[in-house]
Amino acid sequence: MKIRLLPAALATVILTLLAVLAVSGVVAQDSAPAQEVLVSADWLAERLADPSVRVIEVSVQPGVYERGHIPGAVNFVWHTDFVDPVRRDIVAPERFQELARAAGINDDTTVVLYGDNNNWFAAWGAWIFNLYGFEDVRLLDGGRVKWEADGRELAIAPASYAAGTVTVAAANDQLRALLPEVLDIVQGESAGQLVDIRSAAEYNGEIFAPEGVQELSVRAGHIPGAVNVPWGQNVNPDGTFKSLEELQALYAGVGIDGSQPVVTYCRIGERAALTWFVLNQLLGYDVALYDGSWTEYGNAVGVPVENPAGTVWGGR
Numbered sequence: 071m072k073i074r075l076l077p078a079a080l081a082t083v084i085l086t087l088l089a090v091l092a093v094s095g096v097v098a099q100d101s102a103p104a105q106e107v108l109v110s111a112d113w114l115a116e117r118l119a120d121p122s123v124r125v126i127e128v129s130v131q132p133g134v135y136e137r138g139h140i141p142g143a144v145n146f147v148w149h150t151d152f153v154d155p156v157r158r159d160i161v162a163p164e165r166f167q168e169l170a171r172a173a174g175i176n177d178d179t180t181v182v183l184y185g186d187n188n189n190w191f192a193a194w195g196a197w198i199f200n201l202y203g204f205e206d207v208r209l210l211d212g213g214r215v216k217w218e219a220d221g222r223e224l225a226i227a228p229a230s231y232a233a234g235t236v237t238v239a240a241a242n243d244q245l246r247a248l249l250p251e252v253l254d255i256v257q258g259e260s261a262g263q264l265v266d267i268r269s270a271a272e273y274n275g276e277i278f279a280p281e282g283v284q285e286l287s288v289r290a291g292h293i294p295g296a297v298n299v300p301w302g303q304n305v306n307p308d309g310t311f312k313s314l315e316e317l318q319a320l321y322a323g324v325g326i327d328g329s330q331p332v333v334t335y336c337r338i339g340e341r342a343a344l345t346w347f348v349l350n351q352l353l354g355y356d357v358a359l360y361d362g363s364w365t366e367y368g369n370a371v372g373v374p375v376e377n378p379a380g381t382v383w384g385g386r
Contacts (some may be wrong), residue, residue: 091150107196107351108311109182109208111217118142123232124175128152128195129214130340138224140184140217144173145228148191150339152198160241160361166202167238174231176293177205184210184217188302188309194343196351197359198294203239209347210307215306219308245350246335247358256294256374262331264296265321267345268364272337273298275377278368285338287368291377293335297324301341304348317348328355335360335367 106109117123118141125143135145146152151169152161158253175181181199185192189209199207210217218224255262271277275290292298303320305311312320318327326332332355336342337363350357360367367373 079277095192107208107347108211109153111220111222111315114140114182114210115222123177123180123182124173125210126173126181126183126192126195127185128183128191130187130191134186134214136228138212139224141223141225142229143184143225144231146173146195148194152191152195158362158366160198160201160246163202163238163241166198167236170236170238171234173234175234175236177236177373179234180208182208184213186214188215188305188344189213190340190344191302193347194340197245197343197346200351201241203242204236210352211311217241244356245346245358247360249360249362249370251358252293252333252335252360252362252367253373262333263326264293265324265326265332265334265342265345265349266291266292266296266298267301267334267336267342268298269300270298270350272364275379275381277341278381279337279364284364287337288383289368289375289377290379290381290383291368291375292364293367294374294376296335296376297326299324299326299345301336301344304344306308311348311352314352317353321349321353326355327354332357333360334358335363337364339363 114125118125125140126146127139127143128146128148129135138144138232146169149155153159181204183192192209192213196207251260252264254260256266266273269280272279273292275292278290279286295322299321304317311317321327326349332349333343334342334345334349334357339359342359342363346357346359349355368375
């Protein structure tokens with residue numbers, strides 16, 4: 071990974087200052103400066119008719135968008151729009167530019183993403199937009215669940231816009247980790263910390279994957295040296311993110327404080343995108359997402375694996 075890193079002391083000072091400002095109200099979501107990455111439902115509701123704001127829904131469950139969505143929102147389907155539908159890879163830049171323009175996005179558009187399941191796939195969308203150089207990308211705090219729980223307006227008709235003119239940049243490889251780079255960290259050949267955001271049962275090797283999923287690995291366990299912070303610890307019961315202070319303390323408790331590059335992973339990458347958003351976008355740490363995640367690593371030949379449960383593949 072090509073990661074530029076702030077000195078740990080400076081990073082801590084900056085994050086502490088930002089947290090103090092946020093608590094004091096000096097930095098408020100409703101002011102929505104361009105550098106903010108998280109918006110409230112109130113902020114978005116006031117800007118649904120703003121042509122400079124484009125809302126994108128990225129949900130896990132098929133058909134959710136069609137049953138009702140935030141007015142003006144465009145539907146992006148994770149399985150076809152953010153990844154290559156045939157090859158195990160992210161969407162190609164040419165295809166992504168085509169999709170972004172079809173959504174009416176220009177170079178100066180503020181892109182706000184939201185979805186179900188605590189913004190899992192919406193966070194993946196935010197990662198892709200950032201990866202391809204979009205300037206102003208934000209998540210709706212609380213996502214679809216909180217918007218509905220608040221009784222806010224939903225629309226049925228799909229949104230349609232005149233073609234935009236955005237130009238997609240080359241992928242920023244500082245935000246993405248590939249298997250060789252992960253192995254370099256495991257083998258001590260490069261600095262870095264690994265965060266496994268799966269459940270404790272997955273991490274410990276008690277199960278290969280959550281019940282009912284299609285994407286499986288032939289080995290259970292986790293990448294050696296990875297710490298386990300399940301993704302759900304990032305959010306409150308209503309789906310909103312915890313405070314900066316709480317998030318800093320959560321990760322500092324397992325040694326993640328921004329002093330080293332970080333790589334997040336899960337099973338196929340989508341849950342890890344939420345943790346990438348927390349660590350990179352909210353806390354400002356240097357973080358890459360390993361989108362190959364455990365389905366690649368756990369199926370790779372010859373890589374080291376830690377399996378505390380001792381689960382044997384094919385065992386009865």
